Amino acid sequence: MTEYFKDLAPITFDGIDNNRPLVIAGPCSAESREQIFETARGVKAAGVGVFRAGIWKPRTKPGGFEGVGIRGLLWLAEVKRDLGLLTATEVATRDHVAAALDAGVDILWIGARTSANPFAMQDIANALQGHPEVTVLVKNPVNPDLELWIGALQRIYNAGVRRLGAIHRGFSTYGKHLYRNEPQWYIPIELHRRVPQLPILSDPSHMGGKRELIAPIAQQALDMDFAGLMIETHCNPDCALSDRDQQVTPEALNLILNTLVMRDKKQSTENLNLLRQQIDRCDNELLEVLSRRMRVSREIGQYKLEHNMSVVQAGRYSDIMADRLRLASEMGIGADCMQVIMQAIHEESVRQQIEIVNKA
Ligand code: PEP
């Protein structure tokens, strides 16, 4: 059986500060040679070492701007040659991979619609065989499915790619919300827990969907120790042919990057270790309380069994939920978070009670 991700290589590059989070910036889409060069010069002036541009654009509906195609790769190659920037583009098919590799693109990323599709992922993985030099970043699938994300990464790993990373770009939901794509932070956090050696970058542009959300999301990601950022940057965002509301000018990018608190990866960890010990103790207490709660819950299950009552009592559940949400909010814990916690605890209680009833 393959042991996945055991010999990943660090994603470092000559000529950039590898002790700082990796920053990738550039337009959502390559539109023209002028737009690419103007943006790339600005990105470089902002101190960013990797330039991104989408060449083939996966649009939700037909009729939108679907990218300039292969000629955009020539512009990326020129940017690399003339400005000394590393380059990155999205690939969605085996032909894209072949063309991008031919053009000397340094980083290939796989978009959220593609990483949700195992056939497409396998096709891309096959095309990557024999190219251990390339760096591949896999965006999370559009749906909040961690296993699907990990599976996509495993397919690329199986192809021999070791300079492998992930990009958290949020998850789509129905309707209008603050975020274009919900962060659901616990998913990348769980990915990090399962594969600690895998670098995860944050894409605040696609998560936020609006310029003003980029800085706060990016800061949150950096505070959580994400390995880097991908920020959509365009020399004239208001006229961009795709994702115009979320693209910033190179000047705004510069400001954002200068305002962000980037923690040095090598900083002293003494205080951090003390704080982490406290967290470990809190978690132990939480587990003890939870296990006590489950014991009581099983006793209730026994009582319900003896009195021929149903396990789930909807009225009681809503009362508990309302009460705990109120308490949580008094203690400064967000309602969304508390709701998820209470739901999970309730589901586990029900499961344990059903086990008692079934045994009888
Ligand atoms: C993009 O990076 O421009 C893009 C299409 O991203 P995503 O796959 O995250 O939607």
Ligand code: MN
């Ligand atoms: Mn985009």
